[in-house]
Amino acid sequence: MSRQPPLVDTHAHLDFHAFDEDREDVLQRAREAGLVAVLIPAVDLTSAHRALHLAETWTQEPSLYVAVGVHPHSVAQAWQGRATLDQMEDLTQHPRVVAIGEIGLDYYRDVTPRSAQWEAFLAQLDLAARKGLPVVLHQRDSMADMLRILEDWVRSLPPDHPRGVLHSFSGGPEDAQRAVELGFAVGITGPVTFKKADQVRQVVAVTPLEHLLVETDAPFLTPHPYRGRRNEPAYVRYVAETIAQIKGVDLTTVAHTTTLHAWRRFRFPQPAPIPASSSGASS
Numbered sequence: 001m002s003r004q005p006p007l008v009d010t011h012a013h014l015d016f017h018a019f020d021e022d023r024e025d026v027l028q029r030a031r032e033a034g035l036v037a038v039l040i041p042a043v044d045l046t047s048a049h050r051a052l053h054l055a056e057t058w059t060q061e062p063s064l065y066v067a068v069g070v071h072p073h074s075v076a077q078a079w080q081g082r083a084t085l086d087q088m089e090d091l092t093q094h095p096r097v098v099a100i101g102e103i104g105l106d107y108y109r110d111v112t113p114r115s116a117q118w119e120a121f122l123a124q125l126d127l128a129a130r131k132g133l134p135v136v137l138h139q140r141d142s143m144a145d146m147l148r149i150l151e152d153w154v155r156s157l158p159p160d161h162p163r164g165v166l167h168s169f170s171g172g173p174e175d176a177q178r179a180v181e182l183g184f185a186v187g188i189t190g191p192v193t194f195k196k197a198d199q200v201r202q203v204v205a206v207t208p209l210e211h212l213l214v215e216t217d218a219p220f221l222t223p224h225p226y227r228g229r230r231n232e233p234a235y236v237r238y239v240a241e242t243i244a245q246i247k248g249v250d251l252t253t254v255a256h257t258t259t260l261h262a263w264r265r266f267r268f269p270q271p272a273p274i275p276a277s278s279s280g281a282s283s
């Protein structure tokens with residue numbers, strides 16, 4: 001049994017080819033680092049099938065869950081409107097699918113024309129609403145549009161509908177506050193460990209711990225001290241440790257609170273491995 005505090009990486013692309021050579025070793029290192037669950041967000045339907053195959057065949061800890069969706073970078077190649085949406089809807093029946101994602105808007109790279117990004121994003125939000133699922137959101141240089149769209153989306157939902165996470169949050173403290181008011185979690189990734197990450201550190205400082213989730217975005221966004229190498233779920237611990245330092249609490253508090261809230265937000269079907277007396281258990 002692991003004596004590490006339990007952690008959930010709510011964003012790791014374990015289906016990517018970067019892990020083809022040593023995926024089992026990566027998962028074993030994740031378990032040794034205390035990870036109890038990993039959420040794999042698909043970037044298109046092929047990626048979703050690969051992720052689901054992995055989730056079905058890996059039977060040890062960490063438990064693997066999947067979000068199905070078409071990433072804004074993939075929309076130009078992989079989005080075929082209704083046909084894509086129908087296949088996604090079928091996949092939501094799978095017991096390991098807990099969310100719609102990774103979906104959103106990316107104005108930084110503009111790999112896909114913005115009108116097409118919008119069409120795919122709105123259609124996938126609508127699917128999440130119909131299926132009662134939370135969303136895993138990608139935003140880059142698109143925060144104002146993203147928050148406006150989410151305001152409309154939340155207004156259309158029943159109050160108890162799970163919202164999801166703004167993954168690898170890149171806005172300022174006021175944007176984070178607005179996201180929290182709308183019921184979203186703020187996803188924190190490796191760059192929080194970098195010396196120059198003043199804005200994301202400020203976001204962590206002002207956002208209550210129960211609204212933060214820890215993520216890697218593996219194989220990308222590797223935290224210090226492994227910056228420059230391939231990222232993997234075990235390194236989510238460095239994100240949690242940095243949050244603990246910023247907030248002046250211990251790692252166990254960050255681990256228990258973020259794990260419990262990952263479980264609640266994504267409604268993982270297995271019981272949460274959190275001690276009942278754990279601090280941060282209230283929300």
Ligand code: NI
Pocket residue numbers: 011013041102217
């Ligand atoms: Ni991602």
